[in-house]
Amino acid sequence: MQAPSSASRVALFLCGCAAFLPLYATQGILGELARQFAVSIRQVSWTLTLTTLAVAVTAPFVGWLGQRWRPPAVIVAAVLLLATPVLLVATVDSFDELLLWRLVQGLLIPVIFATSVGLIGERWQGANVTEVTSLYVAGTILGGFAGRFVTALITDYWGWREAFMVLAGLVLLIGLGIHLLLAPGPAPQVFKRKAKGRFGWPLWAACAVGFCVLFSQVASFTYAGLYLSEAPFSLGTAALGSIYAVFLLALVVTPIAGRLAKARPPLHLLLVAGVIGMLGSGLMLVPVLWVIVLGLALSSTGVFLAQAAANAFIARTAGENKAGAIGRYLTCYYLGGSAGALLPALVWVQWGWVGCVLMVIGFQVAFMLIGRLGWRA
Structure with a gap:
């Protein structure tokens, strides 16, 4: 049983970070967004609720992606695509547009989640799974904290639009890092029907x-x-x-x-x-x-x-x-x-x-x- 390399450990850590970086990004600036778009706190809270609901609804249907294409390629593509709706949040003119791009983020995030954990189970076994999974979860912790903290900090100094521009840049850099560090692995057997199990x-x-x-x-x-x-x-x-x-x-x-x-x-x-x-x-x-x-x-x-x-x-x-x-x-x-x-x-x-x-x-x-x-x- 091959132990995970240092590059693989860092790559899976970054996968968790990328997934959580934009997920709760609006949590610390709800008041600012409410003032900007003249909506109530209850309404602006949908910038969080809509994203998490999209994750919950989409998550069961993304598993087939890793069965048709190499999981590292799926992860990198999802992270790089995620940077686009994060950036587009900075360009919105209405609250409805803001909700739309937050919804799109929620549709892409579970691709990173599900494929990353699936990749861990495919590449490693036994004790190594627990170790690498804990690194992945540590990445989600840093991403969740950094998304809230960076957005709130930059909003205080420059503005919330600039905060999402920086956030999009960070997501893009993380995606490139995953691409460089995570080995592609063998191609999936797309023509062989795999038993899914009970x-x-x-x-x-x-x-x-x-x-x-x-x-x-x-x-x-x-x-x-x-x-x-x-x-x-x-x-x-x-x-x-x-x-x-x-x-x-x-x-x-x-x-x-x-x-x-x-x-x-x-x-x-x-x-x-x-x-x-x-x-x-x-x-x-x-x-x-x-x-x-x-x-x-x-x-x-x-x-x-x-x-x-x-x-x-x-x-x-x-x-x-x-x-x-x-x-x-x-x-x-x-x-x-x-x-x-x-x-x-x-x-x-x-x-x-x-x-x-x-x-x-x-x-x-x-x-x-x-x-x-x-x-x-």
């Missing part, structure tokens, strides 16, 4: 894990923002945006955990992730700002470790149709994120922040139990 209970369990994982992430950060904007904390927009820097802890921890977990099954990494996440959620109940931020850091670290475990499990067990399996997983994953933004609102009205945190802990316990029951084989 999408059984273990893989559906992985989808359920993904739903619970992103639910807990979105619920934590969405309602932490509401909680910390109120007295006695009364944090402003810039201070709330800086909280996303806690993702950088997961950026360091996830690759290290992937190396340490090489000789262990993905279930063990998932259980560790659940324990870390629950510890972080528990700390968020302490009404002290630095403790809450620490809790968010631990909770997000648990989320990304669980994401690495789920991707590694799918890559190991999905058979020949790995890209299709990760597509279904991504659909459930992003549906969980949508639910994480909506369902805790019902709890917030009745029980406030404490009720939301307890709901998050419940979903963290749920994904540990689902993994324990569904992944044992």
Whole structure:
């Protein structure tokens, strides 16, 4: 079994970064966009919702691309194409145009997701899958943070249009880097019909894990923002945006955990992730700002470790149709994120922040139990 090269490791890290760089880019500048286009915050939030829904709807249907063309070529093409709608956001004259190009981004992003994870499962086996998957997830962490941070920073100094121009340039550079670093590999057997295998209970369990994982992430950060904007904390927009820097802890921890977990099954990494996440959620109940931020850091670290475990499990067990399996997983994953933004609102009205945190802990316990029951084989 050949170990992944340094170039392959960096390339898969960049794949994760490219996919997440534009995904949440508007999250930190919703107020600016609302003023620019004279729409409400509720309306402008569709610049996030529409993109993630497009990812969820498209993800199950992109697996066949990696079966007809070399997966590295598919990834590079998707990344380079993604730079175009990101750049076109900077040229829009209306809010409807903005939503259109955000929708197009959501249609291209799952091609990078599904093909990258499918490629990991095809090229490597066993322990190497967990290690390389953790590097890929670390790339998604950096991309998600950088997309929010760079966009907000450049918007403050120059403007939101310039921010998307820079973002498009970064996506383009990452695509070129992937092209240079990722070996093309053998051509797929397009004329040979491959058996897809049965999408059984273990893989559906992985989808359920993904739903619970992103639910807990979105619920934590969405309602932490509401909680910390109120007295006695009364944090402003810039201070709330800086909280996303806690993702950088997961950026360091996830690759290290992937190396340490090489000789262990993905279930063990998932259980560790659940324990870390629950510890972080528990700390968020302490009404002290630095403790809450620490809790968010631990909770997000648990989320990304669980994401690495789920991707590694799918890559190991999905058979020949790995890209299709990760597509279904991504659909459930992003549906969980949508639910994480909506369902805790019902709890917030009745029980406030404490009720939301307890709901998050419940979903963290749920994904540990689902993994324990569904992944044992």
